[in-house]
Amino acid sequence: MTYNFKNDYTEGMHPSILDALIKTNAEQQEGYGHDLYCCKAIDILQQKIRNPRADIHFISGGTQANTVVIASVLKPYESVISAGTAHINTHETGAIENTGHKINVAQSLNGKLSCKDIQAVLDLHTDEHMVKPRLVFISNATETGTIYNKQDLKALFLFCKSKGLILYLDGARIGSALCSYENDLNLAELSEFVDLFYIGGTKNGAMAGEAVIINNETLKAGFRFHMKQNGALLAKSRIFGVQFLELFKDGLFFKLAEHANEMALKLSRNIAQAGFQFLYKPVTNQIFPIFENKIIENLNKKYGFYVWENIDKKTSAIRLVTSWATKEEAVDNFIKDLKYCS
Amino acid sequence: MTYNFKNDYTEGMHPSILDALIKTNAEQQEGYGHDLYCCKAIDILQQKIRNPRADIHFISGGTQANTVVIASVLKPYESVISAGTAHINTHETGAIENTGHKINVAQSLNGKLSCKDIQAVLDLHTDEHMVKPRLVFISNATETGTIYNKQDLKALFLFCKSKGLILYLDGARIGSALCSYENDLNLAELSEFVDLFYIGGTKNGAMAGEAVIINNETLKAGFRFHMKQNGALLAKSRIFGVQFLELFKDGLFFKLAEHANEMALKLSRNIAQAGFQFLYKPVTNQIFPIFENKIIENLNKKYGFYVWENIDKKTSAIRLVTSWATKEEAVDNFIKDLKYCS
């Protein structure tokens, strides 16, 4: 039997969340976001981000969150600026374009956008024969496992404000980002420097669910209409409420992310000590070690993972993803097996 | 405290489903529909509908199912024919139009479409200055709680085939329809007489999830692309697999629907015996008794329900919905209270 390092949604939900679902299962609750648990979860999230006026909505997955959010704030001819590696650009089957909006790919380094990258796109878009860039999409952590620190994010936000751009952050792996040893942002600070973002539950212990947070007053109107129109208002919304309440009432969310990061760190330190390089600096729960293809083949007999990029004829980078559920034993075995292979 | 007869998604999931989730929670499974449980659930559903070649996909809710299915099979200028009361026409916030397609409202009786109703729409659409009707949308049970019997459905299907139309059935309440005392269709027969349909889990004991079934070979291509593009491929798809497996492996799905119908029948018989009329004949888990407004006010102090339609200045029809979770005690109390009020 192989152990799976392919992604962070391989197991079900964290046992505490499951318990919360069991305890509340028989109650009669209103639907479509009006249940008691959604209300409580929203209260707690507003406190955690220190913005009692934020609008908060729960959506079943990341692609749906990105699509519904982005389409809700753009006029038909407005476009999105993102890195080429952005999930919306590569792995959401053209969902953004399907809502009618072009993605302008900006140059980027390690999956991160800078003000300069964005300005370069703006410079190319000068009149009505071209789309009008309007929303900047970033992920934290990025698709390459890197993170934005406070200075990065503040600079982006101020730049966006000065240019009339909306800054949106995809937080599918925001837990891992905020628990990185390189991070200097807390959740409230991050929230302060974006117009809207989502906190990813699916990849950090929930069975499904992302919490979309709208800080910018001008972007709030009609969001529930927009959700319903896109099939994103779940009848039994209590499911999201119960999960996010459990994740945030006592800090479970961050404990889970910390575990994921620790497991990734143990992997990356040992891999580095064994003399291997990384495609990107390993700071969150996704790491990209570079191995000889022969080693990869051998590891693949016992471990599930994706080959990410061919480096040259003989070596490739693979992606290893850890999660709240990753067993330390599996990590230890992987390290042992790697030493044995190489 | 009031008892809620507003809808059939007020409680969580059936305890057996919850148990199945608990048991399988810790396992590592593939995502996006490739987990073991989705595969098993698909196998069983193919057997139940007696079509091993059917394509089956799980989607989180009814609006999303309707939208993704309909948009996947139409060309931009093709339209949908539905009853005016159809959920897609009234209660999905223009989701179908949002995908670019017009809904042509046909005349209908008690929420049901006949071949004649459809033909009347076809007669009005004669050239390229008008949309081209292409898909017929029906619900079973309908929004008014009525059902299609075998003769109805077969006639519609043959008519659609003769006209080059696609017949799609929204089965949000298919369990209640097939367990109605007036029904003469089984699931396999129903499936035989539609091009595609969905089996609703959310309103019959699941926490979320609808099983979309595509029988027509020509409508299968690219459906998973289409789902992903619309945010309808859930990462932890095991949730749907586990639920539908539990619902269908031993007939739980129909047992739940039978309970809902029994509770509705008990309500409607007693209401009728107390001398009240109904807006539509009560045959499934939605019933529409007509009361004086004063009675409605009194009942509303103890029971949750929607006022459906004002009949005249003094009387209105209300909607009572029962479910797998409806307690007989609540039904008995309602009947008692009604007698007391009136």
Next chain:
Amino acid sequence: MTYNFKNDYTEGMHPSILDALIKTNAEQQEGYGHDLYCCKAIDILQQKIRNPRADIHFISGGTQANTVVIASVLKPYESVISAGTAHINTHETGAIENTGHKINVAQSLNGKLSCKDIQAVLDLHTDEHMVKPRLVFISNATETGTIYNKQDLKALFLFCKSKGLILYLDGARIGSALCSYENDLNLAELSEFVDLFYIGGTKNGAMAGEAVIINNETLKAGFRFHMKQNGALLAKSRIFGVQFLELFKDGLFFKLAEHANEMALKLSRNIAQAGFQFLYKPVTNQIFPIFENKIIENLNKKYGFYVWENIDKKTSAIRLVTSWATKEEAVDNFIKDLKYCS
């Protein structure tokens, strides 16, 4: 050879317009709306509507004008209220829905909407499970040849303002409407009582072109982006400029409409005198006399027209349309032939 009363776009353009094109043909001009003639035509139109701040854009045809205008001012979940007979609802192949927006059909009398008709739609749309009606679409003249007078239009506009609705007027036949013997509005007054509208050139002497006029400041932003995205910015925009300048610099537009109306009036008076009824009161350039089918057959040998509606087994209403180009001789012949037939 038959004479064609089918529509008002059967001939080319009015000779004066053709002359203007000939005279200006060899000049070098900027494209995409920046030519001298578009600028001059905009100036004159702003004067005629007495609104120097109006934004004015030229678009090639009515369907394109309606689609581009409506899609530019609505959020995805917002809908349009129109009469069932409205061109956008019946004869534009679902163009509005193709841009993602539902049309809510209101009850209407003779193709005209009243405040009460609109309120009835608003009453049905109460929460986010339904679209949010936002734009009211009217035509003047309507599809049935009727018109809005000053009181009608002012009432609609004030009602719309009080409800946060946008009032848009399709003026494909605005010339004929404003020249009707029943009309009491001039162009500036009409313009005052709508948020946006278009002045139809195609059906009143131009070879192609409609002038979209945006009075409401909040609806102006980005319109040229929106036009370009929808293929509605013509490279050689001078064509529209030259035509509208010619039509409006000395009142040609209204002279052409007056001729069309006179020809229609001569037809309708004589038809009435011959003892026939009309489906709608004939006040503009579209009239709908009711004849026995045998008469219709005979007339059809010499004249082109559409049979509009079967009244009973023996009689039908036909539509006769006159235009700036209609020859009085043809009208006289029709009248003679009618008397002969009947």
Next chain:
Amino acid sequence: MTYNFKNDYTEGMHPSILDALIKTNAEQQEGYGHDLYCCKAIDILQQKIRNPRADIHFISGGTQANTVVIASVLKPYESVISAGTAHINTHETGAIENTGHKINVAQSLNGKLSCKDIQAVLDLHTDEHMVKPRLVFISNATETGTIYNKQDLKALFLFCKSKGLILYLDGARIGSALCSYENDLNLAELSEFVDLFYIGGTKNGAMAGEAVIINNETLKAGFRFHMKQNGALLAKSRIFGVQFLELFKDGLFFKLAEHANEMALKLSRNIAQAGFQFLYKPVTNQIFPIFENKIIENLNKKYGFYVWENIDKKTSAIRLVTSWATKEEAVDNFIKDLKYCS
């Protein structure tokens, strides 16, 4: 007064076309493509491309043609492959994305795509988390003035056929391409090697109008519905018919393109002789000479053109466009003035 080399749509229409419009102006004709002249023009075009079964439709401009064609043949999740410089990618305000389809930008050389470029995109698109590339978009001449020869085009077409891809050619400047001194394709050969394409009238002497030609049987269905839905069926379609008939009945189309090319060649030869380089090899009616910025400034006082690209701090490439209407005297003056400046 400056002479304008900015583009090829600066003047009105060719005098012969204007004469044809004058001659036919008073006739009564059917609308929406059913007029006599559209029918005749289609006949002649079918002969010229040697495909009597081709479907041919007239559309007002290039952006509209590209949008309507592409959206009519793709499923929602299917994408377009184009060069980064392609007009649809840069200068149509996201019109393709507005119809819901992603553009996958392929590497390209001088604005031209090769089979290898396309294969590289296909290699990256492997499953339903990504769009499915389906249509290859090329222009001839390209945006950089280069052309596809017979070998290029045949190779692309065979490659597309082997991969299940649709090959579509934007012929906004097809006249100039086919009259290039480097060209070895005639119109019928070009047509043989594409699934669909359009012949551009606007940039080669017409006042407006592009002829969309569909060779591939499987792509023909419903195109007129699709056109109408997108506001692309013009009421007085005779305008397109008269123009294309005039352009193609005696070879006027190619005579006009030859003149444009001759003027460009005269310019480019003299510029080269004066010692200047070009950004792209000048073979059609768009040429991109590289001058010092000081020279550009001086030229700009008397001539209109776009600065295309900054080469270094001191030099830039400009774009000069000639057309059927370009006066040789203006070309001679430009050459003289250039020599004087430099």
